[in-house]
Amino acid sequence: MNKTILSTVVATAVLATSAFAHFQMLYTPNTALTKGKTIELRHVFTHPFADEHTMDMGKQHDSKKLADVEEFYVINKGKKTDLKKSLKEITFKGNHNSGHAYASKYKARRMGDHILVMKPAPYFEANEDAYIQQITKTIVNVAGAPTDWDAELGLKAEIVPLTKPYSIWEGGSFTGIVKSNGKPVPFAEIEVEYLNRDVDLKNNKMGKAYVKAPQDSFVTMGIKANKDGEFTFSIPKAGFWGFCALGAGSDKEYKGKELSQDAVIWVEAKPMK
DSSP states (O other), X not given: OHHHXXXXXXXXXXXXXXXXTOEEEEEOSOSEESSOEEEEEXXXXXXXXXOOOOBOTTOOSSOSSOOOOSEEEEEETTEEEEOGGGOEEEEEEOSSOEEEEEEEEEEEOSSEEEEEEEEOOOXXXXXXXXXXXXXXXXXXXXXXXXXXXXXXXXXSSXXXXXXXXXXXXXXXXXXXXXXXXXXXOTTOEEEEEEOOEEEETTTTEEEEESOOOSSGGGTSEEEEOOTXXXXXXXXXXXXXXXXXXXXXXXXXXXXXXXXXXXXXXEEEEEOOO
8 A cells, every 4th residue: 555655646746747847838928908909829838937948739659740739719708719720830949949839810809808728739748758738828908898807717727817817017916716627626736937038929939038046946936726726926027927737637647648737827917117
């Protein structure tokens, strides 16, 4: 029995390590628009603070062919619109390597909140012999009119915001609830990273770093939700911050291997000038 418990603990630790610092980006330069317009989006699987490696989205262990994105859609005023056909394959260049990613455009014309949801195919992390799937949300608002920002979508892995994720001043805070299929995930482990680079949309590449971490623990910060799945994080700097609830999802296996099905949400803090 002790050996079984030890094996389970080791396997869990290995899977958590495989997800450490991996973030699915669903990036657009501005989430608080004064008026409707067509926006550029980039979908990149990377390490947003250190930018030490850009992963090939859809990488599989049993095929050289990359798997397609499973879902990409938007919800505005309760209406769901499929955006998967808008995705265009690109090569995105980090400061150390390039990876398979996607670009898309979206007409954010209507007032209110536009909840963008990306569900990529699970990614095979060869170093850990396990898969990672990060169900990701970014919310764009048009003209300041709140509509859907706090909507609960019932995803297998989801962070439901209790703070408008596009309406945060630098030095403010973000609060959310980690859920799986509509149920809170008690004491969920959450990784937090700052997007420490300019994203060059024209050339599909990362720029130079803004800040330098004083020690490795500041690259990917760790927090835990409470018994009700709630958490709060104070945001020290303007820019984009990613929150990833590790293994929060209900799916635990993919193609016969362990799966960490994570919930990711991106929030933007604005500078006070």
